Amino acid sequence: MSQQKSPAARRPTITDIAKIVGVSKVSVSNALNGRSGVSEATRARIEAVAEEIGFVRNSAARALSGARAAAVGLALARPARMLGTEPFFMELIGGIENVLSDASYSLALQVVADHERGLEAYRRWWGERHIDGAIMVDLRENDARVPALEALGLPTVVIGHPSGSGSLTPVWSDDAAAVRETVEYLAALGHRRVGRVAGLEGLVHTSIRDRAFAAACTALGLDAAPTAHTDYTGEAGARATRRLLLSPARPTAILYDNDITAVAGLSVAQEMGLQVPRDLSIVAWDDSPLVQVVRPPLTALTRDIHAYGANAARTLLALIARGRGDGFEDRAPRLTPRGSTAPPSA
Amino acid sequence: MSQQKSPAARRPTITDIAKIVGVSKVSVSNALNGRSGVSEATRARIEAVAEEIGFVRNSAARALSGARAAAVGLALARPARMLGTEPFFMELIGGIENVLSDASYSLALQVVADHERGLEAYRRWWGERHIDGAIMVDLRENDARVPALEALGLPTVVIGHPSGSGSLTPVWSDDAAAVRETVEYLAALGHRRVGRVAGLEGLVHTSIRDRAFAAACTALGLDAAPTAHTDYTGEAGARATRRLLLSPARPTAILYDNDITAVAGLSVAQEMGLQVPRDLSIVAWDDSPLVQVVRPPLTALTRDIHAYGANAARTLLALIARGRGDGFEDRAPRLTPRGSTAPPSA
C-alpha cells in the first residue's frame, strides 16, 4: 500500500570528506570533533565540506572505536495495569530527556514486566555497548538489581534513598521530612487520628515513609491508625480507604502515597456520605493535574518531578564523564494546602 | 561519595570464543547467528563457551558491518505542561515495547519541545544508523514531518489517519465511527443539545472528530452546540465546560476529547450545582483509571491503547523487514456506558 523513497545512496563518510578536502581521515576526525592539531583554515574547509555533502557521524563506528554510545538506559518495570496510572514517570522522563538531549545523549527506554526482565535489558544494552550508563527506578529493599549492576560495572544512578543503593549513585529526596511536615500540619489543624494509604510494600521509599509516619504520630502523641498498603491503583486505594473509614477508630485525615489513590479515596468518602474536608481531610502525594481537577482540589505534597529527573540525568552524566560521582539530594516535597484539608468537625 | 567496581575487565568477543574453542572467528559468528556451514557438534561447543563466558554481541560492530541497528525511534513533542497529563502515551509506549522487545528491538525515545526538534531527533538517529525505523505521533494537518521523513527514506509508521500520512504507513482507528456511535447513543437517551470539548486544533484526529460530530448532529437533527477546543489540560477543559454551560442553549450532554478535560468538566458541573448525569451527561474519550475513579464514573470511549501501540510496532517491523508495508486500521473505540450518562431531566 504505502511505500517510501529509494533507499538513499551511500551516506558520506569522513573518508569522502578527506578526499574532497585533500587531507587525511584523521584530520577530518579531529576537526569535526573540535580537537587540536588542525589549523583553523583546514578546519573551516572541512566543516564546510561536511555541511555541504550532508555528513552525519556514524555512531556505530564511533562506538566501536571505544567512544561513548551517547545513550543511557532506563528499564521501567510496570505490570500492565499500573501503566499510565502515574503521571510521575512521564514527567520524570521529561526531565531526564531535557538534560540528556542538551548533551546529545538519547534515552533507551524499555517497559518490562518485572525487575528480572529489567535487569536483562540493562545487561543487553551494556553488553552491546548501547548505553554508557543507566537510571534505576522503583528501588526495592534488598533490591537484587543493585549487586547485579554493581557487578556489571555499569555506571548507574539509582532514584531512591542511599540506604538501598549500595555503591551505586543515589538521587533522592527527603520523604521522611515531608511526612513529618504533613503530620505536623494535620496535628496543628487538630486531627488526632490520622490514617495512611501507602504504596507498594517492599519499595524502599514506602517503608521510609511508613517509618517516618509512625515516628511522627508517636512524637505528636497521635493515634497511629494502621497503614494500608496498595499497588497505587484507584481500586486498591478505594478499598483501603473503605477499610480505614469503617474501622472502629475512623481517622479524620488520611495521607495517600500517590495521586490516583487519593482521588479514589475522595470518591469513596463522598459515596459514604462524608464531606471533605469537614469529615475527612485528604492529602495526596505528588501534585498533578488530577488532584487539582477534582472537588475539592486536594492538598498535596508537591515536588518538581521534572527537576528531579533532570538532576538524576545530570548526576548520571557526571558519573559517566568522571567515572565516579556524588549522590544528589533533591529538595524535600513541600506541602501545598488546598481545599481537602481542614480542622476535623468533631 | 559513591563509586563502582573496577571498570570491568574487557568484555568477551567472538575472537575469545574462537580461541577457546579452537576455531575461526567466522565459524563462531556463523554458529551464533544460526547460519549454515558449521557442524552441529562445533555449534554446540561454541554456544556452550559463549554462554559460559557471558558473551554479548557488540551491536555497534554488527551495525557497522551493515546489519540492522535493532532499534526504532519515537520523538514525542510535549510542551512541559502537557506532559504526564495523558496516560495515553505511557500505554502506547508499553504496547510498542511489548512487540519490540520480543523482536529484540529497543525503543529510542526522545521527549522534545516541538515537532521541529522531533524531526531533528529523527534525522540524527537515522543519520547515525541508530534506528531502523520510526514511529510518528500527534499527526497534524499538513504536517511538515511527513515530507521530511519521506525524503529521508526512513521507514516510518504514522499513528494517525491515512488522509494525513502521505506515503508513510498509517496505523489508525475509525474515530468518526466512534463519534457517530456516541452521538447516536446520546440522541437515543433523548438529548437534543450536545456539546463537545475537543482537543488541540490542527491535529488530524481532532478535525476528523469535529467533522464527524457536526455530521452526526445534523443527521440526527440535533442542535449543533459549538465545539470548544482545548490543549487537553484540566484547566482548559474546565474553562471550555464553563463556557458551554453558561451559553444560552446549554447542552445537556458533552463529549470530551480526553480523560482529563472530562474529569475537569465533571468538577465544573458539580461546582455549578448541576447533577451528573441528571442535569448533564458526560462522555470521556479514552478509558483510564482516572475516569473510573471519580463519582459518578464516566461513560467513556474505550480503546485498547496497548494493542494500538503493539499494532503500530508490528506494522513498523514488517515495514523494516520488507521495505514496504500496508497500513493497519485498528478497531474503532467502543462506547462503555457508566454512571455519567442518562436521559436529560428536562
Place this chain on the structure above:
DNA sequence: CGGCTTCGATTAACCGCTTAACGCAGACGG
C-alpha cells in the same frame, strides 16, 4: 647555530563483526 618544543598533519593499527572468496576433505556419478 644546535637542540628543544610546538604545530599541523600523516601513517598504521585496531575496535568486533560480517561478507566474500576460497580450500579441502569425502561422497557421488558416470
Place this chain on the structure above:
DNA sequence: CCGTCTGCGTTAAGCGGTTAATCGAAGCCG
C-alpha cells in the same frame, strides 16, 4: 578413476571511525 558436488572451515578484506606513534617544518632559546 576423474570430475563435481556438498559440508565444514579457513583467510582476507573491509565497515567508519578512533587512538597512538611518527614526522617535517617552523619557532624559540641560550
